[in-house]
Amino acid sequence: GDSVTQTEGLVTLTKGLPVMLNCTYQTTYSPFLFWYVQHLNEAPKLLLKSSTDNKRTEHQGFYATLHKSSSSFHLQKSSVQLSDSALYFCAVSGSFNKLTFGAGTRLAVCP
């Protein structure tokens, strides 16, 4: 079946520094990848979705590029803010559009 690996459980950074959250996947389908962000006690919200192979997608300062050759869709931001502190999930869409999620990465941004 499909699977998603997020290697970092917790990332702690100082405000203004760059960040990269890793996401690799396995799927038997054509890959459609998503990043969701979840703030405490809130619904997960879509942050980014993949486009075509090797094309970067951006939203709210975050960006990611789907690389089929390495089965990756890493999330990046050049300068993190305090408000970026949240839980980030990478997910792959499989049969009937069901999502398979990674374990999530908690991003903690310090002043």
Add this chain to the structure above:
Amino acid sequence: GPKVLQIPSHQIIDMGQMVTLNCDPVSNHLYFYWYKQILGQQMEFLVNFYNGKVMEKSKLFKDQFSVERPDGSYFTLKIQPTALEDSAVYFCASSLVPGLGVRYEQYFGPGTRLTVL
């Protein structure tokens, strides 16, 4: 943006009782999902539903689980009877109808925290 509502936000019940979790999806969405998240773990797919039918279900979707959406009303997840291991947060989601080679993002509700005693 589009919102998915879930009622109730919390539910505490005794093991063996029945519980119904309610979801009010985005108004023009016709594809619905339930996911389960145990504290500290990742969200896991339970089931999806379209045109009155279950399209796919995972092994977590036990025989005690059922879903339905009577016309114009909530999309519901019913558990009867409940077990201790059903304690989790249940998230509802909805999307436009996916097609061959087309995937639409899912919009999630805030979740229902179910505690089975």
